[in-house]
Amino acid sequence: xxxxxxxxxxxxxxxxxxxxxxxxxxxxxxxxxxxxxxxxxxxxxxxxxxxxxxxxxxxxxxxxxxxxxxxxxxxxxxxxxxxxxxxxxxxxxxxxxxxxxxxxxxxxxxxxxxxxxxxxxxxxxxxxxxxxxxxxxxxxxxxxxxxxxxxxxxxxxxxxxxxxxxxxxxxxxxxxxxxxxxxxxxxxxxxxxxxxxxxxxxxxxxxxxxxxxxxxxxxxxxxxxxxxxxxxxxxxxxxxxxxxxxxxxxxxxxxxxxxxxxxxxxxxxxxxxxxxxxxxxxxxxxxxxxxxxxxxxxxxxxxxxxxxxxxxxxxxxxxxxxxxxxxxxxxxxxxxxxxxxxxxxxxxxxxxxxxxxxxxxxx
Amino acid sequence: xxxxxxxxxxxxxxxxxxxxxxxxxxxxxxxxxxxxxxxxxxxxxxxxxxxxxxxxxxxxxxxxxxxxxxxxxxxxxxxxxxxxxxxxxxxxxxxxxxxxxxxxxxxxxxxxxxxxxxxxxxxxxxxxxxxxxxxxxxxxxxxxxxxxxxxxxxxxxxxxxxxxxxxxxxxxxxxxxxxxxxxxxxxxxxxxxxxxxxxxxxxxxxxxxxxxxxxxxxxxxxxxxxxxxxxxxxxxxxxxxxxxxxxxxxxxxxxxxxxxxxxxxxxxxxxxxxxxxxxxxxxxxxxxxxxxxxxxxxxxxxxxxxxxxxxx
Numbered sequence: 001x002x003x004x005x006x007x008x009x010x011x012x013x014x015x016x017x018x019x020x021x022x023x024x025x026x027x028x029x030x031x032x033x034x035x036x037x038x039x040x041x042x043x044x045x046x047x048x049x050x051x052x053x054x055x056x057x058x059x060x061x062x063x064x065x066x067x068x069x070x071x072x073x074x075x076x077x078x079x080x081x082x083x084x085x086x087x088x089x090x091x092x093x094x095x096x097x098x099x100x101x102x103x104x105x106x107x108x109x110x111x112x113x114x115x116x117x118x119x120x121x122x123x124x125x126x127x128x129x130x131x132x133x134x135x136x137x138x139x140x141x142x143x144x145x146x147x148x149x150x151x152x153x154x155x156x157x158x159x160x161x162x163x164x165x166x167x168x169x170x171x172x173x174x175x176x177x178x179x180x181x182x183x184x185x186x187x188x189x190x191x192x193x194x195x196x197x198x199x200x201x202x203x204x205x206x207x208x209x210x211x212x213x214x215x216x217x218x219x220x221x222x223x224x225x226x227x228x229x230x231x232x233x234x235x236x237x238x239x240x241x242x243x244x245x246x247x248x249x250x251x252x253x254x255x256x257x258x259x260x261x262x263x264x265x266x267x268x269x270x271x272x273x274x275x276x277x278x279x280x281x282x283x284x285x286x287x288x289x290x291x292x293x294x295x296x297x298x299x300x301x302x303x304x305x306x307x308x309x310x311x312x313x314x315x316x317x318x319x320x321x322x323x324x325x326x327x328x329x330x331x332x333x334x335x336x337x338x339x340x341x342x343x344x345x346x347x348x349x350x351x352x353x354x355x356x357x358x359x360x361x362x363x
Numbered sequence: 364x365x366x367x368x369x370x371x372x373x374x375x376x377x378x379x380x381x382x383x384x385x386x387x388x389x390x391x392x393x394x395x396x397x398x399x400x401x402x403x404x405x406x407x408x409x410x411x412x413x414x415x416x417x418x419x420x421x422x423x424x425x426x427x428x429x430x431x432x433x434x435x436x437x438x439x440x441x442x443x444x445x446x447x448x449x450x451x452x453x454x455x456x457x458x459x460x461x462x463x464x465x466x467x468x469x470x471x472x473x474x475x476x477x478x479x480x481x482x483x484x485x486x487x488x489x490x491x492x493x494x495x496x497x498x499x500x501x502x503x504x505x506x507x508x509x510x511x512x513x514x515x516x517x518x519x520x521x522x523x524x525x526x527x528x529x530x531x532x533x534x535x536x537x538x539x540x541x542x543x544x545x546x547x548x549x550x551x552x553x554x555x556x557x558x559x560x561x562x563x564x565x566x567x568x569x570x571x572x573x574x575x576x577x578x579x580x581x582x583x584x585x586x587x588x589x590x591x592x593x594x595x596x597x598x599x600x601x602x603x604x605x606x607x608x609x610x611x612x613x614x615x616x617x618x619x620x621x622x623x624x625x626x627x628x629x630x631x632x633x634x635x636x637x638x639x640x641x642x643x644x645x646x647x648x649x650x651x652x653x654x655x656x657x658x659x660x661x662x663x664x665x666x667x668x669x670x671x672x673x674x675x
Contacts, residue, residue: 005453088458152595153645163635168633325472328466336449347454
């Protein structure tokens with residue numbers, strides 16, 4: 001007996017809708033079992049992780065703050081992944097965007113130069129992220145180097161570069177020797193949406209990005225090109241689509257979005273540049289992109305859901321005394337289930353009684 | 364005598380370079396076999412950190428380094444099995460699965476290791492041969508290492524022999540270079556890849572276990588500190604060749620140790636520049652070997668990272 005995969009004649013529409021729901025349900029069951037093993041009440045754990053954060057306006061805002069960069073980065077990554085282009089260096093592009101935007105904030109710190117500072121920072125952040133993302137794209141297009149590996153390597157270079165800046169030239173002289181820049185001026189900070197709240201204008205920008213990406217993918221010829229190159233590269237070649245140009249374009253867009261997310265994060269909730277600004281958002285966004293099925297609307301929901309688990313995890317650390325690592329375990333298991341369930345849209349599993357017997361019957 | 368003092372310092376540096384290189388070499392040689400079979404497992408970091416946590420747990424509870432190492436190997440192979448079932452059994456995207464494996468491994472290892480933080484074990488014993496180990500300078504370097512170091516070197520030699528001097532190795536390379544042809548010839552592509560993935564996981568787990576069992580005799584969450592990613596870079600850096608992998612692993616290890624010393628010497632080079640050199644070098648090597656694809660310089664498996672579903 002053997003289990004084999006068999007390509008379905010066409011994608012299963014039922015499973016396409018049900019698959020993320022099945023994945024979430026399986027994850028929650030696994031999660032409950034994990035808590036039972038750890039000797040905690042599974043129902044209480046599920047309440048603390050998934051319900052409690054939704055009952056308090058403060059944590060609701062925290063969820064939006066957490067989801068903002070995740071969704072913005074993931075939308076850009078989805079454009080790449082749909083076209084079968086693998087940018088996994090969003091973490092680095094996020095950091096470079098944060099650094100490029102922060103350059104202006106650090107230079108203008110303490111000088112009252114005007115309201116153009118913040119928009120200029122955002123432009124610089126997006127530009128920096130895009131240029132940094134173009135390095136692996138150019139290496140792939142002109143030299144044939146795998147963009148998976150080059151984009152990943154550049155994450156470390158970006159990390160060390162930022163580390164150098166905040167420990168060296170950009171360090172706040174009044175910062176008690178902590179590796180951090182001075183706090184940004186109000187003119188260089190993202191305004192919050194509500195008085196005294198933490199939710200900021202970045203969330204609005206993210207919503208606009210989601211809408212633009214939906215239009216790009218669903219309503220434009222460029223979006224069609226992205227989908228065709230990913231789904232049928234040969235057909236795309238015959239119809240004259242330029243795959244190389246698409247690599248450069250999708251890398252530039254995803255880098256720009258990651259960079260924009262970086263500078264928004266630094267100029268918004270964090271308020272200064274320090275080595276911990278990213279906390280792996282660029283990698284977590286990859287989960288968000290897949291959980292959202294590479295669809296901008298889906299990514300918005302997936303980003304909010306993952307943000308919920310982050311905030312729920314912080315709550316559980318206090319009320320259930322479980323380590324923060326539980327959140328990572330949850331996210332890893334969730335991604336596994338999502339990927340496995342998605343596979344069943346295209347394939348079905350068949351049980352073969354005996355391979356030999358089948359071969360005999362065929363011959 | 365100042366000359367003798369310098370010798371002591373150089374000996375200490377070489378010893379620490381070997382210790383820093385060994386986990387990289389162990390994990391990277393496993394990943395090399397995996398990639399040669401055409402599978403890209405980006406979850407090396409997750410498998411290593413699980414190897415570290417389970418290896419320490421095993422050694423702490425049994426009091427034996429060997430049991431610890433075996434636990435690390437099993438943990439790494441177990442993580443690799445999840446990866447294999449998803450990417451080979453269910454034809455799931457390898458990049459996404461590998462990343463999920465790393466996230467899961469970092470989380471799980473934190474949970475497993477939480478109870479062991481702050482405890483200590485007896486570090487792995489170092490070889491001591493009468494007379495030989497006492498030779499000045501080279502004695503300790505050549506004859507005074509722990510078993511992991513000797514095993515890592517033996518492992519690379521075995522992998523080289525397997526890949527280039529055995530029929531099974533030839534089949535494995537064929538599967539990695541053209542899975543459709545290998546399948547047409549009747550080779551069980553998925554089974555061969557599954558075995559390679561499990562082997563890679565076992566090596567990564569052992570490389571991770573080296574850290575708390577021999578490098579530092581205690582466990583810290585996240586103690587692999589990106590070594591799994593470096594191992595991945597190393598495989599590319601070596602252009603998928605075991606010989607170059609050894610050179611690369613020791614080069615990366617040397618850079619990571621030397622950047623600690625550059626500050627002490629006060630050369631004025633930012634340590635971050637030194638630290639990022641291996642990654643920049645990998646990008647440059649990747650560009651150079653990709654340009655000469657098809658000639659002798661490159662050995663990138665042609666089916667690397669591609670999903671294979673056999674048709675019958």
